Each structure stands twice: as structure tokens, then as C-alpha cells.
Amino acid sequence: MAIELNHVYKTYHNDKHALKNITLKIQAGEFVYLTGHSGAGKSTLFKLLSAQEQITSGYIKINEYDLSHFDIRSIHHYRKNIGLIFQDYKLLKDQTCFVNISLPLQIQNSYSSKEINNRINAICEKIGIDQAHLNEYPESLSGGEQQKIAVARALIHEPKYIFADEPTGNLDKENSYQLVQVLQNLCQSKVTVLMATHDDTVLKSLPSRQIELKKGEIISEAFK
Amino acid sequence: MKTAFHVIICFLFMLVMSLFFIEKNFYNIIGDQDDYLKANVYFKSSTLASEVDGLQQFIQKQDQKAIVSFVNKEQSVDDFSKTFAEYSRNLVNLDDVKDLIPFVLEIKFTNEQSKNSILEKIRSNGLVDEITEPVQAYKKFYSINTITKSMLWLFFVISFLICLFMTMLLIRNVIFEDQEKIQLLALFGKSYDGLVYEYIIHFAKFFTITVLSAALISYGLFSVAQIKLQEHQEFFYLASKVKFLSLSELFNLVMGFAVAYFVALYLVLKKSIKKSFRNL
Numbered sequence: 001m002a003i004e005l006n007h008v009y010k011t012y013h014n015d016k017h018a019l020k021n022i023t024l025k026i027q028a029g030e031f032v033y034l035t036g037h038s039g040a041g042k043s044t045l046f047k048l049l050s051a052q053e054q055i056t057s058g059y060i061k062i063n064e065y066d067l068s069h070f071d072i073r074s075i076h077h078y079r080k081n082i083g084l085i086f087q088d089y090k091l092l093k094d095q096t097c098f099v100n101i102s103l104p105l106q107i108q109n110s111y112s113s114k115e116i117n118n119r120i121n122a123i124c125e126k127i128g129i130d131q132a133h134l135n136e137y138p139e140s141l142s143g144g145e146q147q148k149i150a151v152a153r154a155l156i157h158e159p160k161y162i163f164a165d166e167p168t169g170n171l172d173k174e175n176s177y178q179l180v181q182v183l184q185n186l187c188q189s190k191v192t193v194l195m196a197t198h199d200d201t202v203l204k205s206l207p208s209r210q211i212e213l214k215k216g217e218i219i220s221e222a223f224k
Numbered sequence: 225m226k227t228a229f230h231v232i233i234c235f236l237f238m239l240v241m242s243l244f245f246i247e248k249n250f251y252n253i254i255g256d257q258d259d260y261l262k263a264n265v266y267f268k269s270s271t272l273a274s275e276v277d278g279l280q281q282f283i284q285k286q287d288q289k290a291i292v293s294f295v296n297k298e299q300s301v302d303d304f305s306k307t308f309a310e311y312s313r314n315l316v317n318l319d320d321v322k323d324l325i326p327f328v329l330e331i332k333f334t335n336e337q338s339k340n341s342i343l344e345k346i347r348s349n350g351l352v353d354e355i356t357e358p359v360q361a362y363k364k365f366y367s368i369n370t371i372t373k374s375m376l377w378l379f380f381v382i383s384f385l386i387c388l389f390m391t392m393l394l395i396r397n398v399i400f401e402d403q404e405k406i407q408l409l410a411l412f413g414k415s416y417d418g419l420v421y422e423y424i425i426h427f428a429k430f431f432t433i434t435v436l437s438a439a440l441i442s443y444g445l446f447s448v449a450q451i452k453l454q455e456h457q458e459f460f461y462l463a464s465k466v467k468f469l470s471l472s473e474l475f476n477l478v479m480g481f482a483v484a485y486f487v488a489l490y491l492v493l494k495k496s497i498k499k500s501f502r503n504l
Contacts, residue, residue, distance in 0.1 A: 076416070084412070092408065
């Protein structure tokens with residue numbers, strides 16, 4: 001099992017349950033949509049899966065990593081295996097797109113500049129990023145282009161798990177379709193993808209397993 | 225922000241150095257009030273250097289901790305020339321005048337008892353022409369002197385701590401400004417220890433550049449001020465008396481600050497980066 005959540009609760013200081021009794025199993029190489037309205041708990045679930053927050057009770061296991069209780073000194077070993085796509089892109093404004101995309105590779109510190117260049121060229125072609133944008137700063141690009149840069153950054157280090165929070169939010173239909181296809185194709189090489197989305201067009205045109213959250217609870221789970 | 229950071233810390237370190245400089249030169253200018261334990265013994269002009277040496281050994285036997293230094297005629301002429309500058313030039317050129325300058329023993333006693341007993345024995349020596357010792361009034365200023373010394377050290381320590389505190393505040397601010405970047409690096413697998421190490425290297429470079437700049441600027445300002453003062457006859461003596469920090473003093477000051485800086489830096493970085501990691 002790639003991802004396993006068992007009776008997971010997340011409660012904040014105001015005693016409000018952000019997540020209630022979440023039990024979920026995702027196989028390696030599976031593509032899963034996470035749906036639900038705002039405040040349903042999708043972002044909280046992403047925060048728990050990316051070890052940004054600790055759970056209140058239950059347990060989360062992602063392969064050999066136990067995220068129920070983690071230590072900030074050793075969590076980087078796990079985080080090197082994940083690729084994160086954020087709704088608000090989280091790009092470094094004072095760095096070029098090239099630096100932003102290569103960030104995970106530079107952190108791992110085991111790639112030559114030639115390898116970094118090759119990987120960046122390949123990922124730009126795959127996602128449809130204009131090479132001319134690489135030397136520009138993110139703020140000079142449109143929302144959709146910035147989102148593509150953020151996606152490229154999440155995939156560049158070939159992670160085993162991808163957690164994408166509304167990655168198609170700023171893309172047009174064609175680009176959204178292309179991006180989800182790229183993510184679904186990754187599953188063939190055993191990459192597990194969990195993607196939060198509201199986009200009905202994507203959900204209908206590229207069907208996959210869907211988990212729907214409401215007020216912190218799973219209310220439906222189906223292959224649509 | 226980072227340039228402002230450099231300028232502020234550079235200025236603060238210059239302030240610390242200035243206080244150290246004032247503390248050092250305070251006694252060069254006004255004289256050390258501990259001088260009341262000193263005495264100068266002037267010998268008759270017919271006295272030979274070997275006879276002075278004999279008396280020097282005699283004093284040393286009486287009080288082994290006393291500091292006895294022998295001032296020969298050349299040194300005396302030199303001191304005389306420096307003190308009186310142009311006025312002395314014509315005088316010391318006369319050999320007759322030179323011959324009149326006596327040998328001198330400068331003695332610094334360990335305590336008043338030792339001073340009184342040794343001076344009593346020397347006075348009866350036939351080679352001795354005159355003994356000068358600071359007036360008793362000096363003694364009265366002893367407590368004021370101690371307070372002045374303590375105050376100067378206190379100011380120095382306070383400014384040192386303020387400088388350190390301000391540096392740490394600015395470092396915290398830099399970390400706070402970089403919080404978004406730190407959090408992103410953490411999410412993509414940068415280790416906590418790796419980040420602390422990277423920032424230590426960054427701030428070590430910053431420290432070296434800032435402290436070197438502060439030392440060079442201070443030395444430059446001091447040199448310019450000294451040259452300007454020496455151009456005026458009335459300040460010539462003062463300018464020649466004032467000394468910049470020696471290399472060993474500068475080294476000790478920088479090392480003291482470096483030790484305090486790196487300990488505080490490590491603690492501040494650990495705390496601030498941990499906070500950034502927890503607020504992802």
C-alpha cells in the first residue's frame with residue numbers, strides 16, 4: 001500500500017475538527033481525485049500528507065514513512081520523495097523560472113548543471129512551457145504560465161508521490177486536460193497522484209477514482 | 225534591507241571599537257592616576273651607567289615586583305624633543321646641554337609601603353641628585369580614577385552587548401523575511417540542519433566583511449584626524465599621544481565579538497528556522 005490513513009483526526013485549537021475519522025488506502029501508481037467544496041478539508045489533508053502538520057489522532061503511513069509523529073530534523077528524507085503543487089503556486093519571486101524549477105534538484109545536491117539543464121528541457125517540453133520564460137521572473141508571467149512552472153518544479157525530481165492542490169485552477173480547458181494527462185501518465189511508472197479539483201470538465205473527460213470530502217469527512221468514494 | 229543591515233552593524237561595531245579606543249587613550253592623554261605609586265630618580269651628571277645599574281639591582285632586591293626601567297641620555301633627549309617639539313630643537317643640538325641631561329630610573333612600586341621604604345634608602349645615596357614623585361593629591365583621586373575606569377569598561381560592555389543584541393535582532397528579521405523561501409525549501413526536502421548550516425556560512429561571510437569594513441573605516445578616520453590635528457601646534461602633543469588599537473588589541477576585540485556573535489547566531493538561527501519549519 002502506497003498511502004494509508006487510518007481513523008485520522010485533525011483538530012485545531014478551537015476544537016473544530018478539520019478532518020474526522022478519515023480512513024483511506026491508495027495503491028502505488030494510483031491516480032485519485034479529491035473533491036469537495038471549500039472548507040471540506042482537502043487542504044488540511046494535503047498538509048498532513050506533505051508533513052506540514054501533525055495529525056491529532058489515528059495514523060498515516062506512506063510506504064515506510066510514518067507521518068503520525070515526525071521530527072523536523074529527519075522529515076526531509078520523506079519530503080524528497082514528494083512533489084507538491086500549490087493552489088497559489090508558491091514560486092520564489094526574486095528567482096528566475098529556471099531557478100524555481102530546478103529548486104528540488106539543487107536541494108538534493110547530486111545533479112550536475114548539465115543534468116539539471118537536460119531535465120529542465122525535458123520537463124518544459126512535456127508540460128508545454130516556452131523555453132523563453134525560463135530566464136524571466138514568475139511575476140512577469142500569467143497565472144496559467146506560473147502554474148505550469150509550479151507543476152514543472154513538482155515533477156522535476158521524479159517524486160514517488162504527487163500531491164496537487166487545484167493545479168488546473170488557472171489553466172484553460174486545453175492546458176488543464178494536457179496537465180492532468182501528464183499526471184495520469186506518470187502513474188504508469190508507479191507514481192501515486194492525489195489531486196484536489198473542482199474542475200468538472202477534467203473530472204468527466206479524464207475519469208479516475210474520486211474521493212469526496214464534506215466538513216472533514218469522506219462522504220463518497222467511487223470510480224467515475 | 226541587507227545593505228542597511230551591513231551599514232547598521234558596521235556602525236555599531238565602529239562604536240564598540242571607538243569606546244575601546246577611548247578607554248585605551250584616556251590614560252595616554254590625562255595620565256594614569258595610579259601614577260602616585262611611581263617615582264623618578266634623577267642622577268648627578270657625573271654618574272656612570274654602571275653605577276645606575278647597581279642601584280637598579282639594589283631596588284629590585286628590595287621589591288622584586290617593582291618595575292624599574294632605566295632611561296639613558298639618548299632616550300631622555302628623544303622624550304624631551306618629542307614633548308617640546310620645535311622649542312627643543314636648538315637646545316638639544318648643543319652637546320653641552322645634552323651632557324646635562326641625567327640618567328633616570330623610573331620605578332613603579334607595588335604598594336605604598338614598599339615605595340616609602342625604598343625611597344628612604346635611595347635618598348641617602350650620594351649618586352642621586354633628585355627624586356620626584358607625584359603629589360599626594362594624586363592619591364585622593366584614586367577612587368575617582370577607579371570609578372572612571374569602571375565606568376569606561378561598563379560603557380564598553382553595554383555597547384558591546386547592544387551591538388550583539390541589535391545584530392541578533394537584524395538576523396531574526398532577515399530570517400523572517402526569508403520565511404517563505406525557507407518554508408518552500410523545507411517542503412522540497414531541504415533539511416533543518418542544512419538550512420542552519422547555510423545561514424551560518426552566509427552570516428559568517430557577512431560578519432567578516434562587516435568587521436573588516438568597520439576596522440578599515442575606523443583606522444582611516446583615525447589617521448585623517450591624527451594628520452589634521454598634527455597640523456596644528458596646539459594639538460600636536462595630543463595627536464602624537466593618541467594611538468589606534470594595536471593588532472593584538474584589534475584581534476582580541478574581534479575574537480571576543482566573534483565568539484559571542486557565533487554563539488548567539490547559532491541559538492537565534494536554530495530558534496527562528498525551527499519556527500519557520502513549524503509554521504509551514
